[in-house]
Amino acid sequence: MTYLFETEEHAQLRDNVRRFSQKHIAPFADAWEEACEFPRELYAAAAEAGLFGVSYPVEDGGSGGDVTHALVASEEMVIHGRSVGTCVGLGSxxxxxxxxVRLGTPEQKKRFVEPVLRGEKVSSLAISEPNAGSDVAHLLTRAKRDGDAYVVNGTKTFITSGCRADIVTCAVRTGGEGHGGISLLVIERGTPGFTVGKKLKKTGWWASDTAELCFEDCRVPAANLIGEENQGFYAIMINFANERLFLAGQSVAIAELAYRESVAYAKTRTAFGKTLMGHQVIRHKLADMATKIAAARALVSECATRVARGEQVPGLAAMTKNAATDMVMAVADQAVQIHGGNGYMREVLVERLYRDARLYPIGGGTREIMNEIIAKTEGY
Ligand SMILES: Cc1cc2nc3c(=O)[nH]c(=O)nc-3n(C[C@H](O)[C@H](O)[C@H](O)COP(=O)(O)OP(=O)(O)OC[C@H]3O[C@@H](n4cnc5c(N)ncnc54)[C@H](O)[C@@H]3O)c2cc1C
Known part of the structure; x- marks a missing residue:
């Protein structure tokens, strides 16, 4: 399946990402997921193949395009790489x-954006804290101005690619209480006082690393402030809306993969003298799965088209995320059911997809918080 907005350019991008994923990810997917990491060299290989520049401006080292290109690339990598953990780690x-890219100075883009797009450095986003996840406006990591630096103290948690990140886009409190006191600061690996606390063990997304980051009297150059001081909350909210669209797109991709695996299994597995596909109940399960995927895909398509036009659609992004994440949980569950006992076995892909799917109604803003946004924006 493809999105309604796709052009010849998207088709070529799909071809490129498919070839890369089939060669550089799929053969190693099971091993990397079990090992809970993928090799660092994969960043350089992905950059070399032109995968990292997608949707970034050419003047910042990207290859141009918009959110629709990034969505298509992400879907193709999930489906053909067959390792969600690798895709989300590589894509942090x-x-x-x-x-x-949106708020940085030309010098900041040169230092922080370009090396990541060349695959030389790894980057993470650090918003969540042990005592402030959904409630971003009350985050506690403090950055106190001292001469030409900020002195940062606090802890971040659940940070994707946090163990290996060279560059961390970090939300800190530079001002008073609430959302008006938050700024974004880039904190680089090796800065004294910045340590990686621990690599966290999790239900799914095994090949990606998820870390706790600690800052103790960590002096960060004031030149690393992104945008204006105390204006970070708005930038975080815009970023979240895009992230939600991506998580919805990944949900569609995971569901599509689980569906394809289930169709293939149902065509070969036999019970009571015929294939599973020969049983109407199984055919109808698959029909329901396909219908749910198509509905979520249509919403992702609508949301992506509007975002690509430059519209701010936080309500629609939240709806899209909830619809797609409900869908992937239901589809992955039915995929396991169709696989029977095999579906509960570690070496079978749908077992892993079922675990991977569980993150989606939590990460990037929970299902409940999405409903708050939908209620506040009265829909769109
Ligand atoms: C694998 C993984 C990767 C992640 N990667 C990153 C990352 O790279 N960077 C990053 O910054 N964060 C990351 N996160 C964190 C993620 O964004 C948070 O887990 C998420 O925002 C929820 O925050 P929380 O876990 O603190 O839950 P809480 O905010 O404590 O919520 C707990 C429960 O209470 C509900 N709840 C909270 N407030 C309300 C309310 N007002 N009304 C109704 N219900 C409410 C929630 O919906 C949820 O069900 C990651 C998390 C995971 C698991």
Whole structure:
């Protein structure tokens, strides 16, 4: 399946990402997921193949395009790479870099964006804290101005690619209480006082690393402030809307993969003298799965088209995320059911997809918070 907005350019991009994913990810997917990491060299290989520049401005080292191109690339990598953990780890720049691209100075873009797009450095976005996840406006990591630096103290948690990140786009409190006191600061690996606390063990997304980051009297040059001081909350919210669209797109991709695996299994597995596909109940399960995927895909398409036109659609992005994440949980569950006992076995792909899917109604803003946004924006 493709999106309604796709052109010949998207088709070529799909071809390129498919070839890369089939060669550089799929053969190693199971091993990397079990090992809970993928090799660092993959960043350089992905950049070399032209995958990292997608949707970034040419003047910042990207290859141009918009959110629709990034969505298509992400879908193709999930489906043909067959390792969601690798895709989300490799793609953490997709949430870390956009605020720098949007608000950074030319010098900041040169230092932070370009090396990541060349695959030389790894980037993370650090918003969540042990005591402030959904409630971003009350985050506690403090950055106190001292001469030409900010002195940062605090802890971030659940940070994707946090263990290996060279560049962390970090939300800090530079001002008073609430959303008006938050800024974005880039904190680089090696800055004294910045340590990676621990690599966290999780339900799914195994090949990606998820870390706790600690800052203790960490002096960060004031030149690393992204945008204006105390104006970070708005930038974070814009970033979240894009992230939600991506998570919805990944949900569609995971569901599509689970569906394809289930169709293939149902055509070969036999029970009571015929294939599973020969049983109407199984055919109808598959029909329901395909219908749910198509509905979510249509919403992702609508949302992506509007975002690509430059519209701010936080309500629609939240709806799209909830519809797609409900869908992927239901589809992955039915994929396991169709696989029977095999679906519960570690070496079978749908078992892993079922675990991977569970993150989607939580990460990038929970299902409940999405409903708050939908209610506040009265829909669109
Ligand atoms: C694998 C993984 C990767 C992640 N990657 C990153 C990353 O790279 N960078 C980053 O910054 N963060 C990351 N996160 C964090 C993620 O964004 C948060 O987990 C998420 O925003 C929820 O925050 P929380 O876990 O603190 O839950 P909480 O905010 O404590 O929420 C707990 C429960 O209470 C509900 N709740 C909270 N407030 C309300 C309310 N007002 N009304 C109704 N219900 C409410 C929530 O919906 C949820 O069900 C990641 C998380 C995971 C699991």
């Amino acid at each position: 720049h997709g949430i870390a870099l956009p605020p720098i």
